[in-house]
Amino acid sequence: MKKRILALLIAVGLVFTGCTSEAVPTSSAGSIESSEVPSELSSESTAEASSEESSAASSEAPTISSEAEEASASASAESSSESTYESGVLAQRSAADFDLSSIPEYSGKPYVAVNDNVPFFGSSELTTKAFESYSSLDSLGRCGVAYACVGKEIMPTEKRGEIGSVKPSGWNQKKYSNVDGKYLWNRCHLIGYQLSAENANPKNLITGTRYLNVEGMLPFENMTADYVKETGNHVLYRVTPIFSGNNLVADGVLMEAESVEDSGDGVLFNVFVYNVQPDIAIDYADGSSESLIGSAITGNESSASKAETSPAAETQTFAPAAETQTSAPAEAQSTSSTYIANTNTMKFHYPSCSSVDQMNPSNKMEFSGSRDELISQGYVPCKRCNP
């Protein structure tokens, strides 16, 4: 099947500043125009955000290499991920038209458009009645399709709790100096907390790289959240983790979304987001990994696993001195504290930080829990207040 994978206009309104954590989508409802997909977006411009919380202007249009596309076009039609789809009715709907073998190898962009960026929803699925549903874990403990009609009705109104107790399949944590935030693996929500208010739901959390979480999925989540908040409309939203064979870690996630009341004028996308981390080699069978350009931060693995296995908020964990970059006081590293996280920039602060006052209220998330937990979700500490 000849397939054109086109540049994503979704990139309009998104900000990419390379591999740092400063990927700051600037989309608002007014700037979301994802219903059209241009055939070429060749220019690329990047600007630094002018301040930490700034959503300064810059845009980069992801384009897909046609060579990679052609190379994959001849790949076997047999998808090794098909067994994943047999677990649920919802899964079968999107599986029918998605074939992992049609996805080109990762080549430097966090995601590629699928099906010309049009989701696989049937017209009868479009509803303005908010709902959310999650597949049961399969026999290997893996998540399946997460499906929702996102509306203000199901968005969070309360503080989120802790998710540190959830260990998604393939959770094999490791730290690297060349990963922003150090931890390779994040507990990655399939349907983001800001959309679903689903917190420690094991059916909604997968082992995902920080790159998948922040560079790949977050811009789409933010776009959707902004649109719903500003219009009050609904967005049909489905995220399918794609596993090959019996791998415990997904190759990536298929993200589909369509705004309902305006038939996709506000939000429309269908993308495969790669579960990769630049310069890190990952074994998707079990989540083990190694750096391609340097070595892992040895001596800190114990702290990583210690943090991960902390059974409760009461358990105190301390970052090892050698790894601590900041001059945060010791008490700040104990597990339970209140932080203000920015769901747009993926930074977190002490409530007293001056950055908090400048934060867009709709991006503000009050978090009570451990610092390690926020970091394991992909948040990085503010450099100003050093939480």
Ligand SMILES: [Zn+2]
């Ligand atoms: Zn701060």
